[in-house]
Amino acid sequence: MALPQPDSNAQEHSRELTRHIGAAIAAAGGWLPFSRFMELALYAPGLGYYTGGSVKFGASGDFITAPEISPHFARTVATQIAQIMFASQPAVFEAGAGSGALAAELLLELERRCCAPERYAILDLSGELISRQRETLAKRAPHLLARVEWLSRLPETWDGAVIGNELLDALPVELLEWRSEGIFERGVTSDASGNFVWSARPAQGAILEAAESIEVAPPFCSELGLAGSAWIVEWGRRLRQGAILLFDYGFPCREFYHPQRANGTLMCHYRHHAHDDPFWWPGLSDITAHVDFTAVAEAGFTAGLDVLGYTSQAAFLFNCGLTENLGRNDVADSRSYLPQARAVDKLVNPAEMGELFKVIALGRGIAEPLVGFSRGDRLHTL
Secondary structure (H helix, E strand, O other): OOOOOHHHHHHHHHHHHHHHHHHHHHHHHEEEEEHHHHHHHHHHHOOOOOOOOOEEOOOOOOOHHHHOOOHHHHHHHHHHHHHHHHHOOEEEEEOOOOOOHHHHHHHHHHHHHOOOOOOOEEEEEHHHHHHHHHHHHHHHHHHHHHEEEEEEEEEEEEEEEEEEOOOOOHHHOEEEEEOEEEEEEEEEEEEOOOEEEEEEEEHHHHHHHHHOOOOOOOOOOEEEHHHHHHHHHHHHHHHHEEEEEEEEEEEHHHHHHOHHHHOOOOOOEOOOEEOOOOOOOOOOEEEEEEEEHHHHHHHHHHOOOOOEEEEEEEHHHOOOOOHHHOOOOOOOOOHHHHHHHHHHHHHHHOOOOOOOOEEEEEOOOOOOOHHOOOOOOOOOHH
């Protein structure tokens, strides 16, 4: 499928980022691990995909996430957030808040239930997205805006709920090749014309150690989410009481490294088109990889966190009362109700987001079982 051609301004922006990454390759001796390339492509200050100012979310962006699909996503997740806050503190931390739609609807729904958080903290690396989040909150929940704060780094300590929707898939990953002659780390170099090309070298250190624990039959290429595991470990140091709730697409380890996925899960998104070339106009496409939820659970356990639940997005939302939330709308008003019902169907339909997207909860000091995992918990599959 042919991709839409970027306009001249977008192309020049990409060329500037390409020069920036090229300089990083030269400074590193001519070779960058793919994880570093991905980090620069997504987060280089002022130039990366998430820091460069273009619209990412919604119909005019590159992809659409659950909070933009339906406000019932946040209204239903509020059930779980309320339980976590009741067991810890009335505070919510959101990592990577996107357009601000999740924050706005969560605040409004929690207020409706008479348990609005005293503090709602957001951490985002994009100035453009922070501005958009402020606008969304000012428009949808202006009377609650004073409770929201934007942080530049993870808090030293935290008590309360932590939520991340499609966060882990956007963290840099290592790319590995299992060959008959050994395990190789895939990296990026530049050719004589300045174009990015693949180059692999034998894996070493922590990357090799982690790769050796994965049983695959060569030839095989896949990702290793060390940055995601490190992010979880950081929360193990900082979370005093509460729970971390993560939504993303992915699989347990044995499914992630299944023979049918011998080419990995790396994917790029541009204007609602999916493609597999991270070198195509760098900075203009999102670059993602599916999540190995077994690795997430193991990182949490190693960091001293309890693994509180793991299930599909559909099961989680039904457990939290999605049907009842949708039922608050007037079924007789078909013009209003049917579009909402169709949007909700995308969240839970196995052919849409219901099965591919999973939810995992990690926590500390939470004694009561979480309602979102009351039925259909799949912890045993990790």
